Amino acid sequence: MDAKLVNPFVDAFTAVMPQIGFQDIKRNKISVCEHAVTSKGVTVLVGFTKEIKGNVAYNMTENTAKLIASTMMMGMPVDQFDDMAQSAISELSNMLTANAATNLSSLGYNVDISTPSLSVGDAFKVKVSSEAYLSVEMDVGGGHLVEIDIAVQ
Amino acid sequence: MRKYSVLVVDDSKVIRFMIAGILAGTEFEICDSAENSAEAVEKYKLLQPDLVTMDMNLPDGNGIECSRQILAINPKAKIVMISAMKDASLITQGQEAGISSFLQKPVKAQVLIETLQLLAKNGKGTPERVKNAYVKPFMKVLKKNLFTLAGINSKMSLEVNKAEFLEIDGIAVVIGLTGSPVGRAILKMDKETMQKFSQKIVGDQIELSEDEIIDNIEEAANIIVGRGVSVINDSVKDKEMRITPPGTIYGSNIRMDNSNVLSFNITAMTDLGEFKMNVGFAEGE
Numbered sequence: 001m002d003a004k005l006v007n008p009f010v011d012a013f014t015a016v017m018p019q020i021g022f023q024d025i026k027r028n029k030i031s032v033c034e035h036a037v038t039s040k041g042v043t044v045l046v047g048f049t050k051e052i053k054g055n056v057a058y059n060m061t062e063n064t065a066k067l068i069a070s071t072m073m074m075g076m077p078v079d080q081f082d083d084m085a086q087s088a089i090s091e092l093s094n095m096l097t098a099n100a101a102t103n104l105s106s107l108g109y110n111v112d113i114s115t116p117s118l119s120v121g122d123a124f125k126v127k128v129s130s131e132a133y134l135s136v137e138m139d140v141g142g143g144h145l146v147e148i149d150i151a152v153q
Numbered sequence: 154m155r156k157y158s159v160l161v162v163d164d165s166k167v168i169r170f171m172i173a174g175i176l177a178g179t180e181f182e183i184c185d186s187a188e189n190s191a192e193a194v195e196k197y198k199l200l201q202p203d204l205v206t207m208d209m210n211l212p213d214g215n216g217i218e219c220s221r222q223i224l225a226i227n228p229k230a231k232i233v234m235i236s237a238m239k240d241a242s243l244i245t246q247g248q249e250a251g252i253s254s255f256l257q258k259p260v261k262a263q264v265l266i267e268t269l270q271l272l273a274k275n276g277k278g279t280p281e282r283v284k285n286a287y288v289k290p291f292m293k294v295l296k297k298n299l300f301t302l303a304g305i306n307s308k309m310s311l312e313v314n315k316a317e318f319l320e321i322d323g324i325a326v327v328i329g330l331t332g333s334p335v336g337r338a339i340l341k342m343d344k345e346t347m348q349k350f351s352q353k354i355v356g357d358q359i360e361l362s363e364d365e366i367i368d369n370i371e372e373a374a375n376i377i378v379g380r381g382v383s384v385i386n387d388s389v390k391d392k393e394m395r396i397t398p399p400g401t402i403y404g405s406n407i408r409m410d411n412s413n414v415l416s417f418n419i420t421a422m423t424d425l426g427e428f429k430m431n432v433g434f435a436e437g438e
Contacts, residue, residue, distance in 0.1 A: 039404075047329025047337070047397025055329070055400045083317060086410040114329020114397050115337045115435050117409055119321070124404025127367065129397075153398050 002152070006030060006134045008103030009056060009150050012096050013138050020092065021071040028137035028145070037126040037135075037149050039119065041065070042081070044093040045126065047114040048101060054152035055129045056100070058093050062120070064144040065089050081120065090116045129153055157273045158184040160200060162193040162219065163208040163235075168258070172206060172235075175262040181269055188212070190219040197223045197230070204269055207252070209236035209243070217243075217250050224251045231272045235260050241315040264413075267435075283334075284311070286389060288417045288432050291338060291381040295421055295430055298377045303353035307421035307428070314416040319431055321407040323347055324367065326374035329397030330382070336414065336434035338381070338396075340374040346426030353425065371399050377430075 010027055017025050037043070041062040047055040060068075062081050069085035070078040072092065078085045093116040101111045119126075128151035136148045159181050161172050169186050176183060184200050187193035190211045197205065205223060207216040220232050232252045236243065239257040247255060254268050292311050299305050319325070323343035330336040342350065351361055351369040361369070375396075382394050402409070416433030 036401075036403075043402075045327055045400040045402070047327070047331070047400060049329070049331055049395050049397040053398050055398055057400065083410070083412050087413050090410060090413060112331035112335075112395065114331050115335055115414060115433065117327045117337055117339070117400075119402055119407050119409045120318075121321075121404055121407035124321075124402060124407045127371070127401040127403070129399060151398075 003030075003134065004107070005052070005104070005152055006136055006150055008100045008107065009096075009148055010136055010138070011103050012099035013146070013148065016092075016095050016099050017138075017140060020068075022068075022140045024141045026139040028139055030134060030136045032132055033135045033149070034132050037128065037147075039121060039124045039126055040147070041122070042089065042118065042120055043124075043126050044090060044116050044118045045128075046093055046097040046116045047129075048097065048111040049114075050111045051109045052104070052111060052152050053129070054150065056097060056151070057126050057128055057147075057149040058089075058096065059126070059147040059149060060145065064140070064146065067142075067144055068092065068140070068146075086118055086120070090118045093118070156180055156182040157203040157269070158182055158200065159269070160184060160193070160196055160202040160205045161186040162190075162205060162211070162216070164188050164210070164212055165208070168208065168235075171259070172265070175260070175265055176269075179266055180273075181266070190214040190216075190222070193219050194222045194226070198226055201227070203231065204272060205230060205232045206265075207232050207234050209234065209238065217246055217252070220247070220252050221250045233265075233268055233272065235265075241313065244313060244315075283415065283434060284313075284417060287334065287336075287385055287394075287434065288419070290384040290388070291378070291430060291432050292419045294381040294384060295340075295377055295419060295428065298373070298380065299421055299423065299428060302373055302376070303350055303425075305350075305353065305423045305425055307423045310420045310422075312418050314411060314418045314431060314433070317410070317412045318408040319411050321402060321409060322405050324370055324401060324403040325407075325409065326371050327400045327402065328374060328378045330394055330434075331397060332394040333392040334394075334434045336416075336432065338378045339409070339431045339433075340370075340377060341429050341431070342370070342426060346428065349425040350428075367401060367403065371401050375399050 069088040133151035325341035414433030
């Protein structure tokens with residue numbers, strides 16, 4: 001897949017996260033992967049289609065998910081990764097992908113996105129829609145990482 | 154911009170206040186509120202609001218009964234039930250009465266606004282209509298293709314999903330639905346069913362690796378969901394639904410959040426095991 005397609009997703013992350021309270025966003029490594037993603041604990045899949053087709057997985061530990069949910073909810077304590085926290089992370093994934101879709105359209109690719117699917121479990125596998133995909137690690141601060149896996153057919 | 158009028162039926166002043174706060178500055182305007190069932194029916198008759206939000210517990214009766222009376226005045230009345238409990242029997246009874254949507258207290262601002270917007274624009278978006286237009290086609294296609302792909306017969310069932318999450322033990326292929334309405338379709342099965350089904354598709358002579366088994370299930374799901382969407386697009390002419398490529402989740406004890414979608418469970422009971430499909434749409438659709 002074309003490496004330039006990673007930028008719309010990275011830019012979306014860098015633009016959206018400060019709006020929900022994470023000011024210092026860093027991009028770590030980018031790699032091309034070929035095996036199924038191993039979930040860190042919480043993984044959200046969002047599909048897209050139209051002029052390019054694929055899906056994106058947002059992969060993070062439950063601790064990171066709790067921190068993000070708490071920050072999104074104005075610092076409300078999140079002890080358990082419960083319904084409310086899960087729906088915050090789903091909503092964030094929706095915002096990130098919608099924002100990436102806007103960025104993609106400025107590159108000339110119109111896409112529509114699907115409803116996010118958030119899964120929680122222990123080291124389960126997630127297979128994105130193409131054999132090779134790009135994996136970007138984003139640092140939201142305090143050692144909390146969100147891996148974005150982007151697959152385009 | 155024309156404002157949509159909303160009648161708020163709730164005996165709690167706090168809830169009425171909260172709803173007013175959510176709707177302030179939107180395209181919705183509260184024309185009045187009612188504290189009990191009798192007052193609600195009387196005010197509905199008088200004001201003919203575009204939309205009604207309805208509490209379940211009212212001092213002189215319940216919200217379902219009150220909705221029945223309103224729907225008797227205007228069968229096209231658009232009523233959103235907002236209740237503390239949102240269980241299956243309440244939804245079933247409410248659907249039968251003709252209530253359009255069900256939300257749970259405390260209702261999130263965005264969810265309420267989106268639900269009202271959909272109702273205001275799309276007419277009565279009852280789960281019953283969603284089920285007939287968008288879910289039943291998947292049930293037929295699943296049955297047909299399990300037979301075409303692997304020669305297996307199945308006994309089908311369909312129900313509204315009541316669980317907050319889907320349990321995955323084995324494999325789940327997730328295919329996004331875009332266009333109108335937006336949602337997702339998931340085909341899931343346990344490990345044993347996945348192996349047997351995959352083997353049945355290719356025949357006993359060929360030995361399959363785990364990756365190939367997963368690929369087969371993914372391809373089967375893609376075919377089934379793709380055909381289901383074609384059937385829907387053929388029958389619903391003015392809108393077009395599309396599918397995204399599949400994403401596949403496998404492992405044990407995985408929970409997939411299902412709380413923000415109106416979803417339906419389709420089960421195909423076969424000799425190989427159970428094939429489960431969950432078809433869900435963003436809430437309020």
